[in-house]
Amino acid sequence: MTGSGSVRAERPAAGTEAQAAALLGWLTDPDAPRLCLVTGGPRTGKSALLAWFAAYGARSGGRSGGRFGARTGGRSGPRRKRAARTAVPLADQSALGAAWTIADRLGVVARTPGELIHVLATTETRRATLLLPDLHAAAEPDALAELCAELAGLGRIRLVVETRTGTPSHALLTTCRATVVDLGGETEDGRGGGGRKTVRDFGEPEEPEGSGETRKTVGGVRDPGVAREAGRTGGAGEAGTAGGAGQTEGASGDFRASGDAAEAPEPQAAGEPAQPRDPGAPGPRARTGAAWSRPGAEVSGVEPSDPAGRSQAGAEVSGVEPSDPAGRSEPPAEARSSDRFDNLGRSQPLAHATGLGRSDPDRRSRPHAGTPALDPADPVSVCRADPRRVTTAYVADAEDDHGGLRAAWLRAGQSLSRDQDPATRALVLRAALGDGADPRLRPALEELAAGEPWRVRWSRVRGDLTPPWPGPVTALAAIGDRLLVAGPNGTVRPLDPADATPAGEPLTSPAGRVEALAPTPDGSVLLLDERGRLHTVRGPAPRPPYLERLTAAVTATLTRHPGTALAAISGSVVVGDRLGSVHAFGLTGIHQAAPHSGRVTAVTAVETPAPFLCSGGLDGTVRRWVPGQDPHPEPIAERRTPVVALAASPTSQGPALAIAWADGLVELRLLEAEDRLFFRPGPPVRAVTLSEDGGVVVGMDEALIRLDRAPHEA
Secondary structure, eight states, X not given: XXXXXXXXXXXXXXXXXXXXXXXXXXXXXXXXXXXXXXXXXXXXXXXXXXXXXHHTTTTOOSXXXXXXXXXOXXXXXXXXXXXXEEXXXXXXXXXXXXXXXXXXXXXXXXXXXXXXXXXXXXXXXXXXXXXXXXXXXXXXXXXXXXXXXXXHHTSSEEEEEEOOTTSHHHHHHTTSSEEEEEOOOOOTTSOOOTTOOXXXXXXXXXXXXXXXXXXXXXXXXXXXXXXXXXXXXOXXXXXXXXXXXXXXXXXXXXXXXXXXXXOSSOOOOTTSOOOOOOTTOOOOOOOTTOTTSSTTOOOTTOOOOOTTOOOOTTOOOOSSOOXXXXXXXXXXXXXXXXXXXXXHHHHSSOOOOOSEESSOTTSOOOOOSSOOOOOTTOHHXXXXXXXXXXXXXXXHOOSOOGGGHHHHHHHSHHHHTSSOOHHHHHHHHHHHOOTTSOTTHXXXXXXXXXXXXXXXXXXXXXXXXXXXXXXXXXXXXXXXXXXXXXXXXXXXXXXXXXXXXXXXXXXXXXXXXXXXXXEOTTSOEEEEETTSOEEEEOXXXXXXXXXHHHHHHHHHHHHXXXXXXEEEETTEEEEEOTTXXXXXXXXXXXXXXXXXXXXXXXXXXXXXXXXXXXXXXXXXXXXXXXXXXXXXXXXXXXXXXXXXXXXXXXXXXXXXXXXXXXXXOEEEEETTTXXXXXXXXXXXXXEEEEOTTSOEEEXXXXXXXXXXXXXXXX
C-alpha cells in the first residue's frame, strides 16, 4: 500500500498478477461473457485472488486507470460510479439460501431461486458484480451452478464464481459462455493440471495446435482475443513490472487492466429502460427438473408465488442505500469466522437493512459471537445459529416440520438470513408462525424478542383455520373499527383489527384485482382496479349528493386517464398517475402537483386540523403536499428502491406514516417526533395500513400480520 493508504495500490499475490489483470479486463469489457470462472486445484490461490479483486479499488477516488500499484493521490476530477462488487460466500449454502442472500444483496425480494430469476428478468436493476467463492464447498454445488448459469444468462449481472477443477459443478459451468481464469494445480480427482495458469473464453472454439493463428501468452495468461486485438495495444512490460503495471504484454482489449475507473457503463436509475442483454450471451435456459424452472416453483415447502407473478418492479441494486437524506450507515460488523469472505460479504458497498429496530435500516446488525450447535427443533438454537446452516438443514430434511419452525423459516427466509441479532430474528420468526405450530414456540420466541421495539399482535398465514387466513393481499385500509383486506379476485373482506376475525360479509365489486382502497366519510369504499379505473362500493348510509357528484367526475376522468394510486379525505379524492403527478379532486376544483419522476405508486391523506397528503413513487421518494401549495422541496423519506404502499393516521404524538418499500422493508415514522421503527417480514410486501389504535398491519401474498409498538416504545 502506498503512502496515500489507497486500497487501489495493493498488489495481488505474487504469481497471480496476470490473472488479476485478466479479471479487471473482464470487468471492463462490455462484450465479455457475464460469467467469469476462477478455477484451479486446491490451494492454488483462488480465494486470495477473489479477496484481492473484491477489495481492489473499492474505496479509491482517483482515476489511475485501474492499474494495481498506480498512485492515486493528487488526482482530480469527478468520480465515476461503479457497479457494486458484492461477495456471497457459497460454503455450506443451499440453492435456496443463496437465492435469498443474492436477492437481499441486489435489493429485491424473492422466495425461491425461480422467483429470483423472474424478478431480475422483469425488474430494472442497476448493474452489479457478484463474487461467489467456494462453490465446491456448497451444500448443493450442482444446483448452485445451475442458478449461476441462469443468472449469467440474464445478461444484467456479472458473476465471478470460484470453482474447483474436476468437480461436477465446474463441468456444468464450463458448458456456458464464460471467461475462465485457471490457476492450475491438481484437479479434484488428483490428476495434475500441469501448473498452467490460463485465461480463456468457453464457448469459443480453440484452434488446433499448429494452426496459423498464434495466441500471445505472457506470464501463463492465454488470451483468445489477442489475434484480433493485437493492433490496439502496445507496451512490452510484463504484468506488474515497472512501466507496465497491471498490463500483460500484448494484452488484448478483452483483458486490458483498466480497472474501476473504466468500469463498464454507469448504473441505471429506476425507471430507465432495462439494460440490453450481453451480446451473444445465452438466454435463461429451461432446465428440466430444476427448482427455478418457473417463477412459482415450490422449493422444499416454500409456498408458490403470487399467481399474477408480480415482482418488485423498479427495485435497484444499491451501493449504500440512504434511507434518510443523510444516507447514514454504521460501520460493518466483524466477521463471525475466519473465512475471509464472511468478512468481505459484510464490508462490500451494498449496505443492508436490519430486520427491524430503531437503528438506520441500511446498517447491518452486529452478529452474535461464535457458531453454536444447531438444533432445528429449538427456536432459541435456530435464532442463534448461522442462518446458512439453518436453511441448509431445513432444505435437507423435508419430512420433519419441527413443530412449525421449518415452515415459518422457509416463509420468512430472506429476512431471517440477514446478519442480525437473535432477538430480531426471533421476532421475524414469530410473525411467520402458522396456527398449527407447536404452542410452546410462540412464548419461547416472544421471550427471546422481548427487547425488540415491536410486538406481534397476531399473524395469519396461508393454511390457517382459526381464524381463517383471508387470502393474498393486494390492498389494505382501515375504516373505523374495521380492517378492509382486498385480494386479487376483487373481494374486500372486513376483519376485526384486534384479532383478524371476520367482521361482516365480504364486499364485492366489478373491479377485478383491487390495487388500492380508499374509505370515504360516509362509509362507502372507493376501489382502484388494475387498469386504473375507479369503482364505488356503497356503505349502509345514503351518500351526500356532493360526494356522488365528486366520485362521478373522478370516475369519468380515470376512464380516460387511468390512475395508479388512490386516497380520500373529507371533500377530496386524491389520485396519482404514471407520469409522477398527484391530482386532488375537490368540490371547488382540482389541485395538481408533479412531485415524482416516474409513476406514483402510493398516496395517503392525513386527517389533521391542517390536512395534508403524502405520496410515494417509483423514484424511491416519499413527499408531503398540501393541495393548493407547492410540494415540500425535501422528501420525507428517500431510498434507492420504489415505494409500494403508504398509510397515515393521526396519533397523540402527531401524524404517523407507514411506508412499505419494494425491497421488503416496512417503516413507521412519527413525522413530528422524527421517530422511526423498521420491520422486514421476509416475503414481498404488497400493502400496509394503520389501525385506529395505532397498530401496523402488513399484507403479503401468503401472510397478514399486525405489529404493535412495544410498551417501552409507545
